[in-house]
Amino acid sequence: MAEHTEGLDELDLKILSFLQDDGRMTFKEIASRVGVAERTIRLRVSNLRENGTLSIVGVVSPMKIGLNVIAAIQIAASRDQLEQCAKELAELDEVRFVALITGEYHILSEVCVESNEALSDFIVQKLNKVTGIERMNVIVELKILKNKFNFIREN
Template sequence: MAEHVEGIDELDLKILSFLQDDGRMTFKEIAARIGVAERTIRLRVSSLRETGALSIVGLVNPMKIGLNIIAAIHIAAERDQLQHCANALIEMDEVRYVSLITGEYHILSEVCVSSHEELSEFIAQKLNKVPGILRTNIIVELKILKNKFNFMRGHNG
């Protein structure tokens, strides 16, 4: 197990572990499973949310809402245009993920669209018009074999 981040203790890790498995689990149920007061859980969750360690959201499966094409896009950008390129991607509705990376490419993004035609239009009408992009490597996912969001292990026993 990785070292604990300052301010996150074993109780916080247990709470996070339960919530990652079921974000709708009640504070009362978590408290009963861990063996602490419900108020303790409520206060800890509030603190974890305030520090940014925890966000409680509804996770949408893009394919279940018609976004059947998912593409990872590697982008090489001009050095002085890197932030501009990243900001342009962040503003595009089709883009769900943007990060700066090391290696031959500088930006990694993920795009979700409904069809190959829509992906082609996105590339031609939006991506290729961003100033500062030198080259791209577009990788279309064929089949998702694993997509997990549970980063915590072994704390809810």
């Protein structure tokens, strides 16, 4: 298992490992695999969810629902409008990810749209109206080779 993280013990990490591979795995099955009571698993999962360590969601493949163009967009924003810029980006429906980053650009976002034309429309009609953007670099993902959500690794 991964190194211990503050507040997480070996049992928490095992539970997280099972759930990252199969978010629908029953508490009973997890309990059986790790050798503890089902109630223990139920309480641990509840605590992991309450403290923000774990979210159980269905991950939808954008391409399977018609969002065939995914673009990473690096944004350089004016320093005094950086927070406002990031907030406005996060409110756009097409934007699925926003992070403040280091380097030449200040914000990294990911956008999912139906087509190249839709990407162009998004940039012209929405992105260009976001407060504080000085310049951007649009990187279209041609082929996804790895897209993982399992962060806990076994030794």
